[in-house]
Amino acid sequence: MARSQSEMNGIGQRLRELRQKRGLSQQDLTSLNLSVSYVSLIESGKRVPSEAVLKALAEQVGCTVDYLRSGRDDARVKELELKVAFGDMALRNGANGEAVQSYGEALANAPLLQEATVRRARLGQALAFEKLGRLEAAIQLFTKLYDDPGTVPGTEEWAQLAVALCRAYRDSGDQVMSVEVGDRALKRLDRLGLEYTDDHIQLGVTLIGCYVQRGDLTQAQLLVNRLSAVAEQSGSRVARGSVCWNAALVARSRGQFQEALALTERALMLLAETDNVRHLGVLKVNCATYLLDADSTDYERIEELLTDSREAMLEVGTAFEQAGVEAQFARLALRRAEPRGAIDRAGRAIGLLHNAAPSESAYARVLLAQAQFDLGEERSARETMRAVERELLRLPNNRAGAAVWRQAGDVWLANGHPDEAMALYQRALGGAGFAPMHSNPLAKPSPSPWDGDALVAPARVVSADGSSPSPEASPR
Structure with a gap:
């Protein structure tokens, strides 16, 4: 009897909830064989409807008989x-907007799904938000899962x-x-x-990228040394490749471009057999x-590398990463004295960023400005x-912003604009933690610190987890 009463209550409750959700009255559910009073008795748990009545009611409220009976x-x-x-x-196919929509529709009905499926949908939605550049939404979902x-x-x-x-x-940022x-x-x-x-x-090399972007190269190098030993012991090509990858970031941030290049070449060799397209x-x-940092004139190889990267990023990368590839294409075009090509590529990078990531957006605009000059x-x-x-004023005083202020200067x-340059150098000093200068060392125009080679912007590089510190370097 207790089981029968529980069944009646469950059917009645589900029927009432679905009816109200659809904006129907009890009268709307009536038919020749079903009165308002009988509908009321079912909803109050005082009657168990027959199979025929269950079927009729399920059709009215838009569910299956199984759902009315068992939930x-x-x-x-x-x-x-x-x-x-x-x-x-x-x-996987890079249709991130469609992914967000599909996951969202599933999560709207989360009580019907197993917990493992719900977690999978939340993680997928977070990753899709990240690829779309909707970082606040991604952080919120990642945090919920992590905690x-x-x-x-x-x-x-x-x-x-x-x-x-x-x-x-x-x-x-x-x-x-x-x-x-x-x-x-x-x-x-x-x-x-x-x-x-x-x-x-991978967690450790992610932290290396964080230290590099913050400008804490000592901590970054100490962690590189520690993880190098661990990776060698593990024997994993992926682990060793990831550490080499991020060791290159540290070397590059110190201006050791040839060492950075050698470490990156080694990382490519170690990871070449993996199926991680994005990495x-x-x-x-x-x-x-x-x-480009090392002033290589092997433009064909540079273009080949960027073309391969662009294809991969279009498939699995974030808008942020795609913008980084376009920016490097613009840098290559400037090196080749093809300013119109640089304008096109820089414009694509700016469009992909949608005014997000101010330091990266500013970087792309500096490339654009140089092409226009x-x-x-x-x-x-x-x-x-x-x-x-204007983009850089949105940033707090930090190393990433200081690098772009300096390069814009x-x-x-x-x-040929030393006064404007001096104002930006002052900003760069402030961002790097130095007190403002009160005299103008450029009162008399002096040569560019880059031997007359027009400077474009700090080259954007990505760490093993997809990070993008903005190390200081002459990009052209």
Whole structure:
């Protein structure tokens, strides 16, 4: 009897909820064989309807008989699971907007899904948001998953979430939180005393990228040294390649371009046999960047590397990463004395960023301004440089912003505008933590610090997890 009463209550409750959700009255459910009073008795749990009545009611409220009877709709569950699977496929294929929509439709019915499927959909949605440049939404979802009691510290899932959260904070410009998340996670891993896996090493190399972007090269190098030893012991090509990759970032930040190039070439060799399209893509754009840093004239190889990287990023990369490739194409065009090509590429980078990531957007605009100067379009170049300044004013005083302020100043100076250059150099000094200068050493025009070679912007490179520090370098 108790079971029968529970069944009656469940049917009645579900019928009432669905009826009200559809904006129907009890009268709307009546028919020749079904009165208002009988509908009321069913909803109050005082009657168990027959199969025929259940079928009629299910059609009226838009559900299956199974759902009214048990609260579980297997057909609906399968439909929602297919939406999650479609979201996974869309994410792999770079259709990030479609992925967000599919995951969202599934998550709107989360109570019908198993917890593992819900977590999968939330992670997929977070990754899609990240690729679309919607970093705040991505951070919110990554944080919810990372802090969930079901996420066990030290596991593969935990390490991957820590990497994703650290990366998203860094790409959003929050260097403090990116370092804090990575450092806290690595210390927790140390306390657990577990043997390091590739995922744990990936967490460490992510933190290296954070340190580089923050300008803490000492901590970055210490972590490189530590992880190099761990990776050699593990024997994993992926682990060793990832450490080489990020060791190159440190070398490049110190102006050791040839060493950075050699380390990146080694990372490419170690990771060449993996199926991680994204990692190989960002490694290739880094390699092209370092070749430009080292004043290589092997333009065919640089173009080949960038073309391969662009194809990979269009498939699996974020808008942020795609913009980085386009910016390096613009830099190559400037090196080849093809300013119109540089304008096209820089414009694509700016469009991909959608006014997000101010330092990266400013970088692309500095490339654009240099191309305009090269074409003699003085007025347009000046307007673009003012837009650079507006972008940079959105940034807090930090190393990444200081690098772009300085490089923008170099563009002014190289194109005959020492007063404008001096103002930007002052900004760069402030961002780097130095007190403003009160005298103008450029009162008499002096040669460019880059031997007369028009400076464009700091070359953008990406770390093993997809980070994008802005090291200081002469890019052209």
